[in-house]
Amino acid sequence: MKLPEKEKSKGEILMAPRIDYTKVGSGALRAMYGLEKYLAESSVEKPLRELIKLRASQINGCAYCIDMHWKDARAAVVTPSTSTELSATVPTTTRSREE
Numbered sequence: 001m002k003l004p005e006k007e008k009s010k011g012e013i014l015m016a017p018r019i020d021y022t023k024v025g026s027g028a029l030r031a032m033y034g035l036e037k038y039l040a041e042s043s044v045e046k047p048l049r050e051l052i053k054l055r056a057s058q059i060n061g062c063a064y065c066i067d068m069h070w071k072d073a074r075a076a077v078v079t080p081s082t083s084t085e086l087s088a089t090v091p092t093t094t095r096s097r098e099e
Helices: 026-040 046-060 063-075 080-085
Strands: 005-007 013-015
Touching (some): 046 063
């Protein structure tokens, strides 16, 4: 299946965006931003917030979001072993109760 393309200047071809979230899902986008703002002002620490977003992306199966949230989690000082364990369903002694 060939993805849609659009021409840039001087023969360069760029991939066309799949969806314009600001038009199609503006309500959902506003809700996500509202949730992000609420959590940023809450007592939930940034590393844990990033782990939650990473796990939600894993559950949703969105490779783009998994990559984005994995990078954000690492920047928030989440260790690789912690994020790797997120995909396991067995209890572990290396994560805190919240994680």
